[in-house]
Amino acid sequence: xxxxxxxxxxxxxxxxxxxxxxxxxxxxxxxxxxxxxxxxxxxxxxxxxxxxxxxxxxxxxxxxxxxxxxxxxxxxxxxxxxxxxxxxxxxxxxxxxxxxxxxxxxxxxxxxxxxxxxxxxxxxxxxxxxxxxxxxxxxxxxxxxxxxxxxxxxxxxxxxxxxxxxxxxxxxxxxxxxxxxxxxxxxxxxxxxxxxxxxxxxxxxxxxxxxxxxxxxxxxxxxxxxxxxxxxxxxxxxxxxxxxxxxxxxxxxxxxxxxxxxxxxxxxxxxxxxxxxxxxxxxxxxxxxxxxxxxxxxxxxxxxxxxxxxxxxxxxxxxxxxxxxxxxxxxxxxxxxxxxxxxxxxxxxxxxxxxx
Ligand code: SF4
Numbered sequence: 001x002x003x004x005x006x007x008x009x010x011x012x013x014x015x016x017x018x019x020x021x022x023x024x025x026x027x028x029x030x031x032x033x034x035x036x037x038x039x040x041x042x043x044x045x046x047x048x049x050x051x052x053x054x055x056x057x058x059x060x061x062x063x064x065x066x067x068x069x070x071x072x073x074x075x076x077x078x079x080x081x082x083x084x085x086x087x088x089x090x091x092x093x094x095x096x097x098x099x100x101x102x103x104x105x106x107x108x109x110x111x112x113x114x115x116x117x118x119x120x121x122x123x124x125x126x127x128x129x130x131x132x133x134x135x136x137x138x139x140x141x142x143x144x145x146x147x148x149x150x151x152x153x154x155x156x157x158x159x160x161x162x163x164x165x166x167x168x169x170x171x172x173x174x175x176x177x178x179x180x181x182x183x184x185x186x187x188x189x190x191x192x193x194x195x196x197x198x199x200x201x202x203x204x205x206x207x208x209x210x211x212x213x214x215x216x217x218x219x220x221x222x223x224x225x226x227x228x229x230x231x232x233x234x235x236x237x238x239x240x241x242x243x244x245x246x247x248x249x250x251x252x253x254x255x256x257x258x259x260x261x262x263x264x265x266x267x268x269x270x271x272x273x274x275x276x277x278x279x280x281x282x283x284x285x286x287x288x289x290x291x292x293x294x295x296x297x298x299x300x301x302x303x304x305x306x307x308x309x310x311x312x313x314x315x316x317x318x319x320x321x322x323x324x325x326x327x328x329x330x331x332x333x334x335x336x337x338x339x340x341x342x343x344x345x346x347x348x349x350x351x352x353x354x355x356x
């Protein structure tokens with residue numbers, strides 16, 4: 001295999017050169033290449049995506065395609081999910097392998113095992129693990145192995161209901177807030193939930209809870225506050241506030257609506273011209289929505305909440321570097337799971353799809 005190209009050379013290119021070279025590389029790679037773009041990517045990168053959307057749908061689109069090379073404009077767990085769902089003939093590439101997810105990094109297999117051991121000692125055979133898709137493949141495989149499932153922010157309610165209908169308790173990780181918001185949506189009281197402190201390895205709240213929440217969080221979504229809502233409502237009387245369920249339950253209760261990125265995009269798309277929206281999610285997505293729906297007022301819930309630093313690691317420079325390496329016969333930054341992890345995680349993902 002030829003030596004890979006020096007990424008530093010790409011940092012000297014100007015904006016026009018980057019665009020031109022990416023388009024040229026895309027054209028040369030043709031149907032062998034599929035570029036995926038998560039809603040939270042900057043528009044500089046997103047404009048090159050063949051498909052745009054949320055992480056799970058993008059991975060499904062990769063699996064449905066015949067493309068040989070899948071370049072994921074997203075973060076590490078998304079590329080892992082794409083690798084799980086795609087065939088052996090397909091190669092998944094992440095332009096920056098350091099693009100992780102702060103929330104996903106708040107739970108690793110060792111820490112989950114400590115919590116699981118505690119719960120199994122106290123409630124043998126009674127707990128089902130449910131992991132949010134924003135997690136490592138290793139944790140998805142843990143759920144596959146232990147009778148659990150994966151969920152997205154759209155399917156978290158179905159996953160919890162599925163577990164409760166079996167008369168089980170649930171360990172939900174890594175996002176405490178999505179777990180609590182979903183539990184409340186299903187009618188659970190605060191007293192039916194307990195929080196596992198991942199640092200101290202202790203449980204707080206009702207020791208006989210039905211829903212055990214791992215205390216992970218998204219640092220972006222937790223920055224939105226009640227004051228932000230008050231401010232936009234004062235400045236824009238009648239404005240609708242819509243937030244992602246990774247926000248705190250307090251915020252979700254104050255908002256007019258909450259839901260996944262797909263839900264947010266759909267609700268705004270279907271709203272009448274002239275409607276006003278303050279959106280509590282990653283700022284790049286808010287900007288894409290504002291540019292798409294120029295007949296509506298769409299603003300970020302707060303101007304001060306910064307973009308996700310991990311998503312920002314994917315830029316045109318490293319995208320082009322990956323593409324030109326492919327043209328030169330080199331695969332760089334491949335995300336490839338072991339067969340064991342991939343099959344365990346696939347089991348949990350298949351279970352997710354089977355839950356109606
Ligand atoms: S916005 Fe939050 S949950 Fe999404 S990738 Fe960034 S840190 Fe992770």
